[in-house]
Structures are given as C-alpha cells and as structure tokens.
Amino acid sequence: MIQRIQSVYLFIAAALLVVTMFFPVAAYGDVQINLLDHDVPFHPYGLLLVAGAAAIISLVNIFMFKNRTLQLRLCAINIVVITLYYLTYIVYGLLAKTVGGHLRFIISIGTVLPAISLILMFMAFHGIKRDDDKVKAADRLR
DSSP: OOSSHHHHHHHHHHHHHHHHTTSEEEEETTEEEETTOOSSSSOOHHHHHHHHHHHHHHHHHHTTTTOHHHHHHHHHHHHHHHHHHHHHHHHHHHHHHHHOTTEEEOOSHHHHHHHHHHHHHHHHHHHHHHHHHHHHHHHHHO
C-alpha cells in the first residue's frame, strides 16, 4: 500500500490539503482568515468544502491500490476537485470585491499548498498509469 511511490504522493497531497485549512487565505482588515474560522463576516465555506473533499478523496485513493483503474479515476477526479478549489477561490475573491468592505483574498501559504498537492496528484496519476502499463505488459507475455 505505502510501498509504492504514488501512495506516498497521495498521502503528502492529502496532508497538504488538510494543512491548507489552518493557514490564512483571506484578510479582513488586519485579521487574517483561515478556512476554519467561524467568527468572520464573510466565511469561505466553499473553499473549506472543496479542500476537505479533495483531502478525503486523496486518503480514500491510497487504499484503492488493488484496483488501479478506480485509482486512476479517483486521481483524475481529485485533480478536477483541486482545480475547482482555485476556481472557488477566484469566485470568492470577485464576490469580496463586489460586496465591498475590507475583505481581501491574499496569496499566502494557504493558497500555494493546494497547487503543490495538484502537482503531487499528477505525479501519482502517472505512477499509477505506469504500474498499470507494467501489469498489462506482463499479462501479454504469459
């Protein structure tokens, strides 16, 4: 399960997505807002939902090592979900501008970590595909 390098990639991607929830993604005046803050006027619940879903999909994907086809599909779905995180981030940034006020979305470690996990998901996808190709090639030789 963890012996394969793509399982390590998936685990690190899940860990980065969980850590993302604790770092600030927005600022309201001088107060920085992370995804788990509840006492703020404009809470990014959509970002929290998408980051949580991506982390859960990554963790579930680790344990699907016997079904490489499903693992490939879950990897592709998670790549789309992490991309959706950034689209949601852009939407929240545009909404903050139209609503007005002092809310601004900042670029910090909380916005960079999902990009790193996206790269790790691509690496895991290619590792799973390479394993699948090796198994198919070995089946042809029998």
